[in-house]
Amino acid sequence: MSCAPFDLRDYYFEALPEEQRRAVEEHVVRCEECAGELERVRVTGMALATVPEEELPRRIGFVSDKVFEPSPVARWWQAFWMSGARMASASVALLAVAILVHAFYQPRRVEVTTGTPLVVAAAADPAAIQAAVDRAVAKAVNATEARYDVKLQQIVAENARQKMVIERAAETIDTMDRRSRVMMVASNRESGPVPGQ
Amino acid sequence: MKRILAIAFLCGFALLADAPRISRLAMSQLEAQVDKLFASDPRLMIEGNTRGVYLDGYGAVFTTMVSVPTKVPSPFNDFSKKDMLEVRDTKLKELPALRDKMRQSLLMMAASPALDGVRPAEQVVCGVTLFYYKWENTAGLPREIMIQAEKQQLISVQSGRVPRNQLEALLKVQEQ
Numbered sequence: 001m002s003c004a005p006f007d008l009r010d011y012y013f014e015a016l017p018e019e020q021r022r023a024v025e026e027h028v029v030r031c032e033e034c035a036g037e038l039e040r041v042r043v044t045g046m047a048l049a050t051v052p053e054e055e056l057p058r059r060i061g062f063v064s065d066k067v068f069e070p071s072p073v074a075r076w077w078q079a080f081w082m083s084g085a086r087m088a089s090a091s092v093a094l095l096a097v098a099i100l101v102h103a104f105y106q107p108r109r110v111e112v113t114t115g116t117p118l119v120v121a122a123a124a125d126p127a128a129i130q131a132a133v134d135r136a137v138a139k140a141v142n143a144t145e146a147r148y149d150v151k152l153q154q155i156v157a158e159n160a161r162q163k164m165v166i167e168r169a170a171e172t173i174d175t176m177d178r179r180s181r182v183m184m185v186a187s188n189r190e191s192g193p194v195p196g197q
Numbered sequence: 198m199k200r201i202l203a204i205a206f207l208c209g210f211a212l213l214a215d216a217p218r219i220s221r222l223a224m225s226q227l228e229a230q231v232d233k234l235f236a237s238d239p240r241l242m243i244e245g246n247t248r249g250v251y252l253d254g255y256g257a258v259f260t261t262m263v264s265v266p267t268k269v270p271s272p273f274n275d276f277s278k279k280d281m282l283e284v285r286d287t288k289l290k291e292l293p294a295l296r297d298k299m300r301q302s303l304l305m306m307a308a309s310p311a312l313d314g315v316r317p318a319e320q321v322v323c324g325v326t327l328f329y330y331k332w333e334n335t336a337g338l339p340r341e342i343m344i345q346a347e348k349q350q351l352i353s354v355q356s357g358r359v360p361r362n363q364l365e366a367l368l369k370v371q372e373q
Contacts, residue, residue, distance in 0.1 A: 165270070168271075168276070169271060179244065182244065186236070189225065
């Protein structure tokens with residue numbers, strides 16, 4: 001317990017007016033005990049100054065809050081995963097269900113159509129089948145050739161058109177060339193031939 | 198000496214005998230005038246320069262090649278049959294102008310001093326070859342037009358002794 005006229009911590013944190021500060025200082029010079037107390041306060045203050053400042057949490061939660069309490073389903077699920085016996089039982093049950101399903105489930109069968117004329121004919125007469133195949137091949141070849149002929153005719157027609165366009169352009173260029181020579185001759189007649197021509 | 202004089206006399210006589218009645222220079226000047234006459238008409242285009250020749254005993258013959266300017270096809274401008282018919286119609290429409298120019302050229306040539314060497318009874322001929330593109334429809338269009346008349350008759354018309362409206366009767370026109 002300090003005998004100083006004012007609180008030494010207020011003095012240390014400079015919370016006292018000037019007169020009270022002077023009174024404390026005079027007392028500390030005379031009182032050895034208060035001087036030691038003031039020295040401890042100083043050491044404590046310096047120690048506090050070295051601690052980094054941290055922001056206070058906005059909300060303080062307690063373990064007893066309902067927020068931290070798991071739901072009954074979560075507790076059961078957690079207990080299930082933690083229990084080896086329960087896991088084994090569940091696995092066996094799942095396997096049994098799979099075996100039962102596999103035993104009683106039948107996939108839909110692919111129905112194979114039978115009795116088409118071609119198959120009957122094939123079974124009956126290979127020559128007729130061969131003839132039918134030949135006819136089908138000939139028909140397909142004819143269709144392909146017809147398409148090819150149409151395409152070929154289109155290409156030939158386009159080629160002829162392009163050729164005609166080029167020939168006309170060439171003829172036009174020839175005409176322009178001739179006209180330029182006519183103009184050159186006319187110019188020469190007017191002013192005499194150009195040197196080098 | 199007599200021999201030398203005789204040889205010199207014969208050579209001079211031979212040179213005089215071979216001298217053309219119309220000089221090449223005079224002919225080329227007249228060719229240029231004919232070119233100008235045709236070129237002065239925007240409905241006509243000269244495709245070959247006029248060439249003139251004097252045929253002794255027949256007369257002076259001038260030939261040229263002209264066309265009627267029309268639109269032409271190009272790789273960027275496709276040409277339809279309708280366009281070709283339009284080209285043909287344009288050329289048919291301009292043919293009278295070409296014939297008129299040929300008549301004018303005949304009168305000009307006959308009156309030109311360049312043809313003073315042509316005898317009055319000899320012919321002055323103007324022949325025109327019309328240029329056509331290969332793609333053209335030339336039905337009803339002539340390839341060549343030739344108009345000719347005696348020089349003295351042309352001079353009579355040019356001088357006014359014969360009325361201008363009788364010129365057509367004096368001309369011989371051939372078209373093919």
